[in-house]
Amino acid sequence: MVAEAYDAEIAKSTRRRGSRLPGHGIAPYLYMAPALVLFGAFLIYPVIQSFFYSLLDWDGLQPGVYVGLDNYAQLFRDPNFWNSLKITLIWVAMSGGILPLTALVLALLVDFGTTSRTLGGIARTVLFIPMTISLVAVGLLFTLFYNPLLGVINNVFLQFGMMTAIDLLGNSSTTLMAIFFVAVWQWSGFGMVIFAAALQGIPSELYDAAKIDGATKWQIIRHVVLPLLVPTYVVILTLNVIGGFKAFDLIYVMTAGGPAQASETTSIFLYKNAFVLHKFGYGSAVSVVLFIIIGIATVVLTRRRFAA
Amino acid sequence: MNDKAFDLLSRLLLVLILLVSIFPFYWMLANSVKSDMDIFADPLGLPAEAQFANYLVAWAQADLGSAFINSAIATGTAVTLIVVTGALAAYPLARMRFRGRTFFLILFTAGLIVAHEVVLIPLFNLFNTLGLLNSLWSVILTNSAFGLPLTIFLFWQFFRDVPLELEEAARIDGCGSLDFLWRILLPLSKPVIGSVIIFQGLFTWNEYLFALTFLRERGGKTLPVQLQVFFSDYSTNWALLFAALVMATLPVIVLYLSMQRSFVKGLTAGAVKG
Numbered sequence: 001m002v003a004e005a006y007d008a009e010i011a012k013s014t015r016r017r018g019s020r021l022p023g024h025g026i027a028p029y030l031y032m033a034p035a036l037v038l039f040g041a042f043l044i045y046p047v048i049q050s051f052f053y054s055l056l057d058w059d060g061l062q063p064g065v066y067v068g069l070d071n072y073a074q075l076f077r078d079p080n081f082w083n084s085l086k087i088t089l090i091w092v093a094m095s096g097g098i099l100p101l102t103a104l105v106l107a108l109l110v111d112f113g114t115t116s117r118t119l120g121g122i123a124r125t126v127l128f129i130p131m132t133i134s135l136v137a138v139g140l141l142f143t144l145f146y147n148p149l150l151g152v153i154n155n156v157f158l159q160f161g162m163m164t165a166i167d168l169l170g171n172s173s174t175t176l177m178a179i180f181f182v183a184v185w186q187w188s189g190f191g192m193v194i195f196a197a198a199l200q201g202i203p204s205e206l207y208d209a210a211k212i213d214g215a216t217k218w219q220i221i222r223h224v225v226l227p228l229l230v231p232t233y234v235v236i237l238t239l240n241v242i243g244g245f246k247a248f249d250l251i252y253v254m255t256a257g258g259p260a261q262a263s264e265t266t267s268i269f270l271y272k273n274a275f276v277l278h279k280f281g282y283g284s285a286v287s288v289v290l291f292i293i294i295g296i297a298t299v300v301l302t303r304r305r306f307a308a
Numbered sequence: 309m310n311d312k313a314f315d316l317l318s319r320l321l322l323v324l325i326l327l328v329s330i331f332p333f334y335w336m337l338a339n340s341v342k343s344d345m346d347i348f349a350d351p352l353g354l355p356a357e358a359q360f361a362n363y364l365v366a367w368a369q370a371d372l373g374s375a376f377i378n379s380a381i382a383t384g385t386a387v388t389l390i391v392v393t394g395a396l397a398a399y400p401l402a403r404m405r406f407r408g409r410t411f412f413l414i415l416f417t418a419g420l421i422v423a424h425e426v427v428l429i430p431l432f433n434l435f436n437t438l439g440l441l442n443s444l445w446s447v448i449l450t451n452s453a454f455g456l457p458l459t460i461f462l463f464w465q466f467f468r469d470v471p472l473e474l475e476e477a478a479r480i481d482g483c484g485s486l487d488f489l490w491r492i493l494l495p496l497s498k499p500v501i502g503s504v505i506i507f508q509g510l511f512t513w514n515e516y517l518f519a520l521t522f523l524r525e526r527g528g529k530t531l532p533v534q535l536q537v538f539f540s541d542y543s544t545n546w547a548l549l550f551a552a553l554v555m556a557t558l559p560v561i562v563l564y565l566s567m568q569r570s571f572v573k574g575l576t577a578g579a580v581k582g
Contacts, residue, residue, distance in 0.1 A: 027485060028400030032412060035397035035456055038389070042453035043419050046430035053429060060433065106325065113318025123322055125568060126329055131575060132564045133557045134514035136532035140539050141332055141553055150351045150546065152335070185329065193572050218309045246423045249516045253536055267425045274429050275521060284429050291426045298421045 047291065053284035060280040071285035081286070083261055084269035087176065088245060091265060092297075094180050095244030100236040102184055103191025104229070110192065111199050112217055112225075124196070127189040135186070139253035142182045143169065169255055172262035179254050179263060186250075191236040198232040199225070238301045245294050266290055336557075340550035347546045359547070366551035369542065374527045375534035378444060382519075382530055383512045386448045390455040390508050391501060397456070398463030399489050403475065413464070419457035424450075424517045435522055446522035447530065451515055455508040462577060466500045467493055499573075506574030513560070531556055 054071055058064030075081050110123045130138065145152050148167040157166060168178035202225065210220045248267040251257065257264030257272065264272075266286065274283030309317075339347050341358040367373065400406065401413050427450075435446045470493060478488050494501070519530045529537065535556050542548055564571045 024400070024404045024406060024485065028404045028406040028409070031400045032397040035393040035416070035460065036412075038393055038449065038453045039416065039419060039456050042431065042434075042449050043422060043427065043456075044415075046427035046434065047422055049430035049433075050426060053433075060429075109318050109322045109325070113315070113322055116319070119319070119322065123326055125565070126326055128568075128572060129333070129561060129564065130329070132510065132560050132571065134516065134532045136514070136516050136536055137553060137557050140535060140549075141336055143539075144546070144549065145332060145335070149544075150347065152351055155352055185332070190576070193576055197576070216309065217311050217314045242421075246425065248425065253516075267423075270425050271428070271517075271521075275432075280429050280433070287426045287429060290423065294423055294426075295421055 050284050050287045050291070053281055054288045056281040056284075058281040059278045060274075061278070064281055067281070071282050072289075074282065075285050075289065080261060080264070081266075081269060084264050084266040087261075087263060088247070088265045088267075090176060091180070091247050091251075092241055092244035095183070095247075096237050096241040098180075098184060099187055099240045100191055100233055102188040103236055104195055104233065106188055106192040107195030107199060108221060108225070111196060112221060124193075127192055129189070130186040131189050133186075135249035136253050138182060138186050139179075139250045142185075143254050146178055170259055172259050175255055175259065175263045179251055182250060182254070183247075187240070191240070194236055195229060195232055198229055202228055241301060242294065242298055245290070245297060266293075336550055336553055339546065340554045342547055342550075344544075344546050347550075362547045362551040363555060366538075366548040367555060369548060370538035370552045371527060371534060372531070372552065372555055375529060375531045378523075378529065379513055379531040382444045382447050382451070383509055385444075386451040386455065386512045387505055387509045389448065389452040390459050391504055393452070394456055394459035394504065395463050395489070395494065395497070395501075398460045398467055399485075399493065401460070402464045402467035403470075404485075416457050416460045419454070422454075424454065428517065428521055431518075432521055441522055442525045442528050444523075444528075447512070447515065447518050450518045450522075451508075451512040455511065458577075459504050459508065462500050462504060463497065466497050470496060502570055503574040503577040506571055507577060510560070510575065 053064070055066060055068060056064030057067045057070070106123075106127055110120050110127075144150060146167070146169045148154060148165045148170070151165075153166050153168060168174045206224055207220060210224050215223070246267060247265050248271070251263050251265060252268055252271070255263045257268040267290070270283050270286040270290065273279045273286060335352070338354055339351065340362060341360060342355045342362075343359060346356060397416070401409060401416075431446075431450060432441070435441045435443075440446045440449075474492065475488060478492055483491070514532060515530075516532045516536075519533045520536075523529045523533060535552060538552055539549060
């Protein structure tokens with residue numbers, strides 16, 4: 001969304017005052033030089049290098065041997081790669097499907113649900129705290145939380161009369177959900193404040209008019225507020241989907257992709273191939289595929305919003 | 309649903325959500341001052357008596373001192389680099405006419421779609437060649453490069469909206485282009501600078517993947533990586549793990565609580581603007 005806001009802005013600014021701006025010779029390039037060096041050397045150049053490295057059979061120590069597209073051929077036959085792609089897509093679907101909803105519910109509860117300003121203020125402050133902590137610390141905290149030896153989850157389930165020890169992270173059918181719950185706990189507050197900003201932008205006359213017509217709070221939310229929040233919803237959905245493709249920290253810290261690859265996203269698959277198995281060429285092929293997938297997702301999502 | 313029922317229901321729901329949200333923090337704090345035995349016997353309750361010695365032991369065993377220093381150096385240097393180079397680059401992009409202006413704007417912003425994972429292998433190789441593996445410069449330079457797209461965008465957006473008349477007046481008074489940036493634009497952009505410092509500062513402070521990959525020596529790691537190493541080395545010394553977690557997270561939480569508005573504004577700057 002940044003990209004398109006910015007397309008429009010460029011067009012506007014060049015039209016509006018481009019012709020009045022003074023010419024400056026080489027000064028503009030000098031001003032940009034330090035940023036260009038940093039950005040070029042540590043972001044652009046490595047992206048280009050990834051493409052070349054993906055054509056090598058290379059362990060990172062000996063010089064690489066050119067093998068053409070062999071890495072890609074091998075990659076597309078690798079069941080572990082397809083598994084990682086499946087896990088990534090599940091994670092992305094959960095991020096896009098659930099996080100904007102929880103954020104919306106929080107924002108509505110905080111802004112409409114409570115007539116108490118104190119409760120609203122406390123809620124706003126508290127719900128954003130998890131956002132400020134590193135994914136690593138949050139992940140580690142929740143590994144303790146899920147640890148069957150410490151028994152927090154077991155304690156809760158005992159109350160409901162279940163007696164078996166439960167290891168949500170260690171079970172391949174529940175592990176991804178268990179990690180995703182942590183993402184919900186940490187990230188809902190982020191979307192909440194963005195929704196809250198959008199809610200403040202709704203003119204109060206709209207509410208007053210609805211109230212005069214005898215609408216209840218619930219009806220106001222359904223018929224006045226929700227339709228107005230659709231653009232914000234799309235922004236948050238986009239951010240969460242793109243963020244979902246990059247999921248690494250939380251999952252790597254909590255399960256390192258396990259048990260038996262049940263939570264191995266493509267990012268983790270890449271990291272393991274490169275830095276555990278020392279397959280630098282193969283890992284680079286994964287980088288390129290990931291780069292292309294994220295690129296396509298970004299274009300598709302931001303274009304759709306553009307059209308709307 | 310009438311308003312009364314709605315208010316009651318939503319208040320109940322909000323309180324419930326708040327409890328779920330706070331519980332992990334309560335749990336972390338309570339267990340950080342228990343003994344391992346107490347944690348095992350009663351993982352959810354309050355401590356019978358507080359053992360603050362856990363903090364001293366954990367601080368030393370986890371080598372948190374050097375981790376804090378490393379993270380502070382890396383974060384401070386990266387944020388300084390990002391603000392200085394970002395503001396310098398955004399200035400001509402917003403206020404000068406030159407060949408390739410649109411190209412450079414698009415190039416910088418396109419950096420937003422590059423994930424850290426994509427450049428990990430080439431950067432590892434680059435730092436290995438340069439002898440910068442295990443040096444804080446590896447995380448400083450990468451975090452700076454990755455911080456630039458959003459930073460340049462935010463500065464550019466702000467600089468662009470400063471009236472041209474102000475610049476013309478300054479020129480007539482003999483103000484050069486660097487003077488104008490330094491004396492007029494930057495003092496005006498304090499809100500943007502604040503947002504950039506908070507966003508990029510927190511991002512670098514919490515960054516994991518680059519630090520995990522490039523910093524592999526004992527004593528040379530940043531806080532998140534050091535914390536994770538401690539967790540795998542001392543995996544059953546529960547009390548120490550909780551104490552280390554508290555010490556690693558509390559500084560940022562306290563900072564957030566003391567300047568909440570700036571934090572929320574800084575962390576959502578990119579999203580709200582777009």
